[in-house]
Amino acid sequence: MRKLLFFILSVLMIIPNAFSMELSLQDAINKIVSESNDVKTAEANIKKAKAQLSTVNANRWFSIDGTVSYMNLIDPVRPTSSQGIKIPSEIGAILEHSPLPLGEIPDNIFNASIQITQPIYTFGKIGNAVDAMHDAIDMSKSAKDLTLREVKYAAANLYWTAKMTDGIVEASQKNLYNARVARQKLTAAGRANRSNLIKIESDIATKEINLSDAEFNRDTAYRMLKIMAGIDVNEQIVLTDNFPDSFEPLPKKELKSNPEWDIYERQIKMYESNASSKRSGNLPTLAAVGNYSYYALGSDIGNIFDKEGSQSAYMGLALQVPIFAGGIHSANATIEAMNAEVARQNLDKSKKLKTEEYNTAVNKYKHLCDNLDKLNNAYNLTQRAYDVSVNRFASGQTSAIELSDVSGALYQMDMALLNAKYNILMAKESVKKLGD
Numbered sequence: 012m013r014k015l016l017f018f019i020l021s022v023l024m025i026i027p028n029a030f031s032m033e034l035s036l037q038d039a040i041n042k043i044v045s046e047s048n049d050v051k052t053a054e055a056n057i058k059k060a061k062a063q064l065s066t067v068n069a070n071r072w073f074s075i076d077g078t079v080s081y082m083n084l085i086d087p088v089r090p091t092s093s094q095g096i097k098i099p100s101e102i103g104a105i106l107e108h109s110p111l112p113l114g115e116i117p118d119n120i121f122n123a124s125i126q127i128t129q130p131i132y133t134f135g136k137i138g139n140a141v142d143a144m145h146d147a148i149d150m151s152k153s154a155k156d157l158t159l160r161e162v163k164y165a166a167a168n169l170y171w172t173a174k175m176t177d178g179i180v181e182a183s184q185k186n187l188y189n190a191r192v193a194r195q196k197l198t199a200a201g202r203a204n205r206s207n208l209i210k211i212e213s214d215i216a217t218k219e220i221n222l223s224d225a226e227f228n229r230d231t232a233y234r235m236l237k238i239m240a241g242i243d244v245n246e247q248i249v250l251t252d253n254f255p256d257s258f259e260p261l262p263k264k265e266l267k268s269n270p271e272w273d274i275y276e277r278q279i280k281m282y283e284s285n286a287s288s289k290r291s292g293n294l295p296t297l298a299a300v301g302n303y304s305y306y307a308l309g310s311d312i313g314n315i316f317d318k319e320g321s322q323s324a325y326m327g328l329a330l331q332v333p334i335f336a337g338g339i340h341s342a343n344a345t346i347e348a349m350n351a352e353v354a355r356q357n358l359d360k361s362k363k364l365k366t367e368e369y370n371t372a373v374n375k376y377k378h379l380c381d382n383l384d385k386l387n388n389a390y391n392l393t394q395r396a397y398d399v400s401v402n403r404f405a406s407g408q409t410s411a412i413e414l415s416d417v418s419g420a421l422y423q424m425d426m427a428l429l430n431a432k433y434n435i436l437m438a439k440e441s442v443k444k445l446g447d
Contacts, residue, residue, distance in 0.1 A: 139288035150277035157270035275358035282351035292340030
């Protein structure tokens, strides 16, 4: 009968898991990366930098400008008159002796023109600006790489934190179960010692609170993991990856590159190219130009195109030479040069800090792995001490206070072992985040 009851309980425990989503560490990382707003922002910045490159590149190509205008000349003496322009008597007297034919001056003028300009040589204004935008694109790609590393690290942290809360709940349940078993043994032996009974009841109450806190922390960790992974908070999930029992040593490598270094290196090049481009503002610009214009005149709107209009066209070269701009080009070039110097100092600082951070993560991983065997040995000794104390307590050879102390020490060893494995895994993730 007991075997049947145990089988039924086992089936009932398995059934909920059959309808739960299984989530591995890699699955969680992939989901969190796909949901990350930071990653989407980094991708948008890449597209933005490429669009800015197209904007700068557009200055290399010819531009076509068209102009269409209509003008109606107004007689200032009779502005509301619908007649043409009246020549003042003073000017009319002069024109009477002129060999030019006199007639009505048309007061409606139509003009249409089109102009083509093709830059030929800008002495570095466009070329340096294009180089700067290429560096900006590479910089945005490195920024995305840096963001991906940060997001993956955060995802691993969420996953292993949730997994650790599972272990804390399990350890709290075991700790509470042991206290209840001790109370059962004490009361089953006959008349229980009152002080021992009070101590055990106090321990049980405390451990019930610890279990409640552990379950709350577990639910909170799972909820945050599901939110960041884009999973419905009401969805039941099972974390399939477990804390390893042992860890492989990390290969010894020096930190030679990092996305943050790439960003600063590209920044330096971008600002230097911008400085050259700004400095080129003091130099001429050579361009090829072409123009076609059409003019039509008439005494009223209706007869503007009655007669053949006048046409003109030209093509040639134009050299624009800056003469004086108040030193603005040199000032802007200095600003960009100082931006490059700031980026150069930031790069030097980052190399020092990131190298030390990387070496610390590697050393921390090795240090924690070296201590893990000692910690496991200490845990086994604490477990043996607890087993001895339980047997002594059952035979009445020790007090509930001693049993409580040993039980508490065993619980702390459970926590220490979980925390050590979590720290080892996160140290490894730090190495991955910072390394090549």
